[in-house]
Structure formats: structure tokens, C-alpha cells
Amino acid sequence: MKRARVACFGAVHEAVEVEGRLQLADGRTVSEKEVVWLPPVEPRTTFALGLNYADHASELDFKAPEEPLVFLKGPNTFVGHLGQTRRPSNISYMHYECELAVVISKRGKKIKRENAYEYVTGYTIANDYAIRDYLENYYRPNLRVKNRDHCTPIGPWFVEAAHIEDPMNLALRTYVNGVLTQEGSTRDMVFDIPDLIEYLSSFMTLNENDVILTGTPKGTVNVVAGDVVVTEIEGLGRLVNTIVGDEIF
Template sequence: MKTARVAYDGLVHGARPAGAGRLKLDDGREVAEDAVVWLPPVAPRTSFALGLNYADHAKELAFKAPEEPLVFLKGPGTFIGHRGRTIRPDGVKYMHYECELAVVIGRTARHVKEADAYDYVRGYTVANDYAIRDYLENYYRPNLRVKNRDTCTPLGPWLVDRDDIDDPMNLTLRTTVNGKLTQEGSTRDMIFGIPWLIAYLSSFMTLEAGDMILTGTPEGLADTQPGDEVVTEIEGIGRLVNTIAAAGGYGSTD
């Protein structure tokens, strides 16, 4: 099952696809997809993100593949929904997308074994975790201005139930910019897979329902500019559309 969160008529609703570009809201009404404001399909809680979790991406950036996971946290203000606008700060030289599979935790997890890890997953969604490379000091330790900026992590459109995805470790990821294919890879190429990451994180901290793990991106990065339409898509999960906007009119972004 696919579910979404949207704003319509001044209220937040759960929604499901109704076909022909329409949604069925949790109150039974059907509305056009373009009549709502799309929200992240889950209300963000603690969110973990992986750096350099694909060997080809590490090589692309002239780094060795990590021997331990490079994990950092993301604040809830960075997340926006499908069809949202991401602000490119004035004066930056390089801002790139990152198509990532996001894993949503379904129940409290502590000291989970790899063999049991999927039992703690609620579902999956698509994340586009933009990076402002100008501010990058070290890929092993990305600072807040690189990865925790408002509007810089679109999420959605759908949360897809765990049981609807046969093998989350064998899904194709693609990114297009203005219709041109710029990134393509597979989740099978992750260095640290989903069960291992859940076991690792839960070995030293408690994961709660609604927490997310953004599992990294494959090679194929490119700069994005205001006006660009960036589509990040994961097989069986969904197609997340996002537009880059200039900072003017949005207040200070530095």
C-alpha cells in the first residue's frame, strides 16, 4: 500500500493514489494531485543519513570506501514534500542532488539482530538529500551548512509498505534534471545494507517508530541551478519531483 500526507482545505490529511492523477483523502473525498500541498509522507523524527555508502560514489569523489558507516543526523526543518521548491543559496558554486532510499522504522528497536531487522521496518520512501558542496570541509564529517539546510531534503511522494517491496536491496535509482538522465544505480551496491545499518544503529541507541535512515546515493552527481526540475525515482517506491528556487524572496539562507 502507498500512503501520503497532504495539506488540503487548511487541514493535514492522509491520502492514497486514486488513479488518473487523483488522490483519495482519509475523509473519503477525491481530489486532484495538483490541488494539494504535498508533505513528507511521514512526520520527520530522528533522521540518520549515510555518507559515501556506495563505492562508486566514493570513487567519484576521490575517496576510499569507508570501513565503518559515516552517519550524521538531519534536523526536521530540512524536509519538504513532493513538488516542493528547494532554495539554492546565493553565491554558491555547486549544489547537487542525491537520490536515496529512505527506510522508515515501524516500532521501537534496540539491539536488533540483522536477521530480524526487516521486522522493524514500516516502509520506504524516496529522499533527495541535496548537498551544498561549497561548505564541505571533509566528506567524512559534513558540516551543518552542507546537509542541514531548510528545504534541502525533499521526501516522498509515497510511503510504501515494507511487505510491498520484495527486495529493497535490489532496486534501481534514477535522477533526471530537466528530463535528462544524470544518475542511475542500484541499492544492491550499498556498502552497508539495510539490515546491517538497523543492527548497527540499534546496538548503541534506541530507534523509534517514525525514525528514518537515508541510505546514501550512487555516482552521477551534477550541479543544479534555479529553475531546474529534479526528479529522483526509485523502482517500486515512487517518483519525487522537486524544483530549485533562487534565494531571493526567501530571506537569508546563509
């Protein structure tokens, strides 16, 4: 079942997909365009992976890392489906990153990889934009790269883990203005989901609604104001986002 969080009728509602419409918890149904889409989960701590696909690392002239490259993201970064992401006027290169987002189900520490999926409640799509102009280097992105307001669309749906047969074999695709620009598979991650859960929990406690953004494959290209970017992951849906310029603000 696909679940969402939306705002309509002056309140925030939990919703599910029923025959192409959204059914609210109180039984009312609305179309997808009658609501404001919110992030389908409210992340607690968000971990983002750098260079977790070997082909993406190679297109940036880096070798795949020997240990996960992880940085943290604040809650201000997230925006829902059909939202807008700002491209500053003084930059030259901003690109999308289609990523599988893993949502943690319960508190845990020192989790072994063979038990890792017991700590996953489900999955959603994230598009973690990066501005290359602001990068100090690809191993240590500074705050302006990954913690700008609304730089990470997420959603539209949260899908429970039981409904995804193999999260390590899902197709990922990105379209810019309807043109396919990125294509890959979660099977090509350098560090898979159990690896990441074991690694992170080896030195810190994971909690319910923590989120792991698992990295992006090759095929990232520059986007500009007015572009409509669609990131999709097999079984999870299509996340739509529009790039806007400074003049909107």
C-alpha cells in the same frame, strides 16, 4: 498501497492513490495538483549515510568506508513533493542525492541483522541535496551542508514494507530537466539495510518513525536555480523538486 500526507481544504489529510487521483480519508478525491504535498512521514530521528555506495565514493576520490559514516538531520530540512529547495547565490556547486529512505516501525535496541526487517515499516524517496562549498570534508559535513531548511525533499509516497519484495534490488534514477543524470541500484550499497539497523541499534535506541537515508550512487551533478529535479526509485514513484534562487525569498 501508496500513502501520502497532503494539505487541502484547510486541513492536513492522509491520502491514498486511486486511479491516478488522491483519495482522502474522508472519501473525497482530488487531483495531485490540488494539494500541497507534505512529507509522507513525520520523521523522529533521521540518520543520513555518507559514502554508502562505492561508486559514489570513488567519484569523490575516496575509498568506501570500513564503518558506516552517519550524521543526523533536523526536521526543518524536509519538504514535500513538488516543493522548492533554495540554492544560495554565493555558492558554486550544489548537487542532488537520490536515496532510499527506510522508516522504522517500532522501538528497538541491539537488533540483529537477521531480525532487522521486523523493524521496518516501509520506504519512501529522499533527495538529500548537498552544497560542496560548505563541506569541511566528505567524512564530516557541517550543519550548513545537510541541515538547511527544505534541503531534503521526501516522498511523495510512503510504501509499506510488505509491498516491496526486495528493497536491496531497486533501481534509482535522477533526471534534471528531463535528462537522465544518475542511475544505480540499492544492491550496490556498501552497508545494506540490515547492516545499518544492526549498527545503529548497537549503541542507541531506534524508535517508530526514525528514518534512515541510505546514501546515493554516482552521478551527482551541479544544479542551478530553475532546474527541475526528479528522483525516482523502483516501486516507490517519482519525487519532483524545483531549485530556486535567493530572489524568491
